[in-house]
Amino acid sequence: MKASRIVASIRDVTYRYPGTEHPALRDFTLDVEDGEFLLVTGISGAGKSTLLRLFNGLVPHFYGGELSGAITVDGRDPVAEGPGEMSDTVGLVFQDPEAQFAADIVEDEIAFALENAGVPLPTMRKRVEEALHALSIEGLRNRRASTLSGGERQRVAIAAALVLQPKIVILDEPTSQLDPQSAEDVLDALVKLNKDLGLTIILSEHRLERVVQHADRMLYMAQDAPPIVGAPAEVLSKVPLAPPLAQVGKLLGWKPLPLTIKEARRFVELSAFDVGPGAVEGNKGLEAESKVSPQRTISLRDVWFGYGGREVLHGLNLEIRAGEITALMGRNGAGKTSMLKLMLGLLKPGRGQINTLGAITKWASLDEIARLVGYVPQQPDLLLFADSVQGEIDFTRRAHGLAPDGAELLASLGLLKYRAADPRDLSVGERQRVALAAVLAGNSRAVLLDEPTRGLDYLQKEALVASLRALGAEGKLVLLATHDVELAAQLADRVVLLGDGEVIADGPARDVMSDSLIFSSQISKLFRNPALITVEDVERAINR
Amino acid sequence: MWNKGAAEFNVGSWLLWLISAMLGALLTRNPFYLLLVTVAGLLVKSGFNSSAGQRGAPGGTVSNEDPTRRGFGLFMRAVLLLLLVVTLFKGLSIHIGQTALFTLPEQIPVIGGPVTLEGLSFAAIDALSIMAVLAVFAAFSTWADYYALLRSTPAALHQAGLITSIAITFVPQTVVRFAEIREAQALRGHRVRRISDLIPLIVPLLSGGMERSMNLAEAMEARGFSRRSMDSHRIAPVAVQAGLALGLGLALTGGALFALLPSAPWAAWLCITAGILSIVLTMWVVGRESKRSRYRRGVWRERDTVLSLVSLGIMAILITYKLIAPATLLYDPLARLRIYMPPFNPLLGIALLAIAAPPFIRMGWPGQNRQKKSEAAKEVEGYTR
Numbered sequence: 001m002k003a004s005r006i007v008a009s010i011r012d013v014t015y016r017y018p019g020t021e022h023p024a025l026r027d028f029t030l031d032v033e034d035g036e037f038l039l040v041t042g043i044s045g046a047g048k049s050t051l052l053r054l055f056n057g058l059v060p061h062f063y064g065g066e067l068s069g070a071i072t073v074d075g076r077d078p079v080a081e082g083p084g085e086m087s088d089t090v091g092l093v094f095q096d097p098e099a100q101f102a103a104d105i106v107e108d109e110i111a112f113a114l115e116n117a118g119v120p121l122p123t124m125r126k127r128v129e130e131a132l133h134a135l136s137i138e139g140l141r142n143r144r145a146s147t148l149s150g151g152e153r154q155r156v157a158i159a160a161a162l163v164l165q166p167k168i169v170i171l172d173e174p175t176s177q178l179d180p181q182s183a184e185d186v187l188d189a190l191v192k193l194n195k196d197l198g199l200t201i202i203l204s205e206h207r208l209e210r211v212v213q214h215a216d217r218m219l220y221m222a223q224d225a226p227p228i229v230g231a232p233a234e235v236l237s238k239v240p241l242a243p244p245l246a247q248v249g250k251l252l253g254w255k256p257l258p259l260t261i262k263e264a265r266r267f268v269e270l271s272a273f274d275v276g277p278g279a280v281e282g283n284k285g286l287e288a289e290s291k292v293s294p295q296r297t298i299s300l301r302d303v304w305f306g307y308g309g310r311e312v313l314h315g316l317n318l319e320i321r322a323g324e325i326t327a328l329m330g331r332n333g334a335g336k337t338s339m340l341k342l343m344l345g346l347l348k349p350g351r352g353q354i355n356t357l358g359a360i361t362k363w364a365s366l367d368e369i370a371r372l373v374g375y376v377p378q379q380p381d382l383l384l385f386a387d388s389v390q391g392e393i394d395f396t397r398r399a400h401g402l403a404p405d406g407a408e409l410l411a412s413l414g415l416l417k418y419r420a421a422d423p424r425d426l427s428v429g430e431r432q433r434v435a436l437a438a439v440l441a442g443n444s445r446a447v448l449l450d451e452p453t454r455g456l457d458y459l460q461k462e463a464l465v466a467s468l469r470a471l472g473a474e475g476k477l478v479l480l481a482t483h484d485v486e487l488a489a490q491l492a493d494r495v496v497l498l499g500d501g502e503v504i505a506d507g508p509a510r511d512v513m514s515d516s517l518i519f520s521s522q523i524s525k526l527f528r529n530p531a532l533i534t535v536e537d538v539e540r541a542i543n544r
Numbered sequence: 545m546w547n548k549g550a551a552e553f554n555v556g557s558w559l560l561w562l563i564s565a566m567l568g569a570l571l572t573r574n575p576f577y578l579l580l581v582t583v584a585g586l587l588v589k590s591g592f593n594s595s596a597g598q599r600g601a602p603g604g605t606v607s608n609e610d611p612t613r614r615g616f617g618l619f620m621r622a623v624l625l626l627l628l629v630v631t632l633f634k635g636l637s638i639h640i641g642q643t644a645l646f647t648l649p650e651q652i653p654v655i656g657g658p659v660t661l662e663g664l665s666f667a668a669i670d671a672l673s674i675m676a677v678l679a680v681f682a683a684f685s686t687w688a689d690y691y692a693l694l695r696s697t698p699a700a701l702h703q704a705g706l707i708t709s710i711a712i713t714f715v716p717q718t719v720v721r722f723a724e725i726r727e728a729q730a731l732r733g734h735r736v737r738r739i740s741d742l743i744p745l746i747v748p749l750l751s752g753g754m755e756r757s758m759n760l761a762e763a764m765e766a767r768g769f770s771r772r773s774m775d776s777h778r779i780a781p782v783a784v785q786a787g788l789a790l791g792l793g794l795a796l797t798g799g800a801l802f803a804l805l806p807s808a809p810w811a812a813w814l815c816i817t818a819g820i821l822s823i824v825l826t827m828w829v830v831g832r833e834s835k836r837s838r839y840r841r842g843v844w845r846e847r848d849t850v851l852s853l854v855s856l857g858i859m860a861i862l863i864t865y866k867l868i869a870p871a872t873l874l875y876d877p878l879a880r881l882r883i884y885m886p887p888f889n890p891l892l893g894i895a896l897l898a899i900a901a902p903p904f905i906r907m908g909w910p911g912q913n914r915q916k917k918s919e920a921a922k923e924v925e926g927y928t929r
Contacts, residue, residue, distance in 0.1 A: 399733030
């Protein structure tokens with residue numbers, strides 16, 4: 001990049017949150033160029049969120065703590081001016097689409113910042129209209145926030161941040177709570193703003209496969225190492241966190257590292273790398289249906305379900321078996337969560353029958369089902385209340401009338417060192433595993449997980465995958481409802497694809513994935529070979 | 545997309561409707577009238593549904609289930625259940641009246657003794673009047689735009705109104721979250737048997753609520769909620785406090801004067817008026833200093849005029865009857881100690897039925913705003929980048 005104008009600069013900043021010993025940022029220096037799309041990434045706890053909040057003064061104004069060094073944003077000093085004053089220079093969009101709305105109606109929400117700035121009404125109307133237009137959400141203007149989907153909410157939040165016409169828009173993991181399609185909608189909107197208006201965008205994200213191709217530069221932050229900044233392909237080649245495509249590129253020595261399937265396909269065509277159909281190793285053989293007893297399956301027979309005058313599931317037949325890991329996939333509103341709740345007896349089918357490990361959910365009490373099945377909700381924080389990890393385990397065991405124990409369980413989930421720690425002090429990934437441990441402590445024969453990888457980085461995901469694989473190998477029934485195709489490719493033996501309340505595809509993960517365009521992993525899209533759907537597969541093929 | 549989402553009516557006309565419907569529920573104690581109010585309230589609550597359907601997302605990815613509504617529904621169901629229990633208990637514990645139905649053993653405290661039809665019907669009317677209030681309130685809140693409502697507070701109270709509006713949106717979210725926590729913990733084997741068993745439900749609820757509030761506070765801060773220009777009033781905060789204290793002091797003194805100087809009520813009234821004036825004046829001065837501006841001046845459409853007139857009509861009829869013939873509004877089997885036919889006045893009946901007017905008025909004036917909207921849109925298109 002040539003000598004473009006610097007819009008924001010951070011010089012030797014060290015910052016410590018109040019009441020902590022280790023600084024969240026140490027001697028940090030960064031220049032942001034005008035009009036660039038900067039992707040911020042790194043392992044959890046490396047200070048990404050802290051960095052993003054430096055630009056508008058939320059750090060240190062909102063959080064307190066000690067700060068040294070100099071920050072300049074568009075010629076202003078956020079530390080001196082504070083977040084309120086900086087709001088016309090820096091717009092900020094947060095992770096949780098639900099917890100950043102101050103108004104009920106979309107139009108009011110967008111006007112909120114203008115009202116605070118005391119902008120007169122005629123100008124306000126114009127600005128609100130522009131913001132709606134820029135995000136193509138004119139159709140949403142009169143909607144209530146509670147009726148919007150996650151993706152729509154995030155676009156409204158971006159419009160609300162844009163309305164004061166800031167120089168920079170900063171987004172803190174804006175898509176981590178969204179399904180792939182909604183995430184794409186949000187990112188497309190951002191790319192358009194960046195290209196059409198020359199808006200500077202700073203965005204942090206865990207799922208690099210979604211964004212890396214849009215970024216001009218990438219910043220990688222590690223906990224105890226200096227940050228790495230540069231062109232995305234260059235940075236990816238140096239860091240441990242990389243999307244599957246880049247990992248394969250590294251394995252096969254492709255240079256420059258491909259960021260899109262299109263770029264990577266060229267390498268595939270050039271190289272002689274090829275694997276025959278015989279390469280499918282450890283073919284996760286599915287158990288023959290007839291052999292499995294009802295005590296080891298969850299079966300749905302002609303299940304109909306609807307609420308609020310809307311049919312969610314119609315005439316569903318399905319059998320989930322123990323000993324294999326099943327991923328339930330499908331778009332938002334396809335009926336995934338309803339199906340989990342039906343299996344757990346939290347919802348009752350309108351017609352048909354569900355047999356969960358021998359209990360007919362229509363008649364079985366919740367107590368009875370709770371003894372058979374464990375359930376990990378989307379937000380692990382719904383479960384966690386005790387002041388230590390061990391306390392969570394003890395609680396479940398007491399509730400099931402079991403003697404206190406759990407050392408082995410914690411060890412198998414890699415949580416033994418946190419035994420006495422307060423779950424609230426742990427990272428999202430660790431909390432997710434504590435919730436899993438808390439559920440497993442009841443010795444249930446099956447575990448159902450709803451969207452387990454929300455907000456996890458690659459390393460945390462690896463840890464979760466390992467834990468769930470071990471459970472599957474123990475012969476437990478593992479069922480996860482997820483959007484995360486990479487997770488499903490890595491973990492699942494079997495994929496069930498739901499669409500509009502019906503099973504669209506059901507079969508071995510390899511077959512379903514290599515046959516689908518949308519619900520397909522990056523590697524599967526690249527090779528279009530059922531033998532190659534994960535980085536591991538490629539690795540194995542090379543070593544063969 | 546011509547329909548205004550939640551704001552089917554202007555805040556002002558909608559408030560007038562609330563007052564007239566509430567008068568209907570509170571001034572009458574007659575099963576016919578109360579039933580009419582309840583039915584009218586429920587009609588209004590569901591009456592906009594034909595248009596609500598159009599608010600569904602065009603993309604089709606939005607779940608039709610609105611958690612806010614679901615939370616409210618849960619709350620209403622709990623209230624109704626409570627109401628049923630209380631009514632039954634009350635009906636059984638009133639032993640007055642001629643028509644004894646059966647007798648409960650005297651050993652049972654409170655409810656032991658003869659159970660009379662008069663007592664039961666008295667309790668039932670009580671329940672009905674609470675139902676009527678609930679139905680009216682449910683209808684009001686379903687279609688009220690709380691945000692607009694709270695933002696129509698005077699400028700000096702703007703901050704307070706805004707914070708309250710945010711707090712209100714928190715309530716249903718909290719109810720939904722609580723239900724989710726209960727389900728998840730129940731599947732973990734948790735049962736509530738003692739008070740201490742509530743901890744696994746309360747702690748996640750509170751910590752989640754805290755986190756949410758922090759996120760929201762941060763998001764509001766980042767959009768200039770507490771900009772410095774807001775605080776730089778020319779008047780010192782001490783002056784504002786003094787003005788409010790003086791006003792409150794005067795008003796309270798006035799109240800006390802009623803008791804101390806019963807012979808001179810004018811002195812008390814004078815004091816109270818001066819106090820209120822002082823408070824209003826202080827607020828006005830503070831409001832003038834506020835640099836905040838407001839986005840939406842309420843749109844007053846033709847249908848708002850119609851609704852206001854209807855509401856005022858209802859109020860006039862109700863108040864007239866209350867003043868000249870209060871007995872027509874009431875039915876009191878306990879006072880007369882016998883069951884009799886409740887009176888029914890057709891004019892009052894029509895007036896109370898008119899409470900159900902909003903959805904019909906709304907249907908009669910559909911495309912009213914469409915033209916204006918498209919003109920406004922054209923106008924701004926010129927400015928768009």
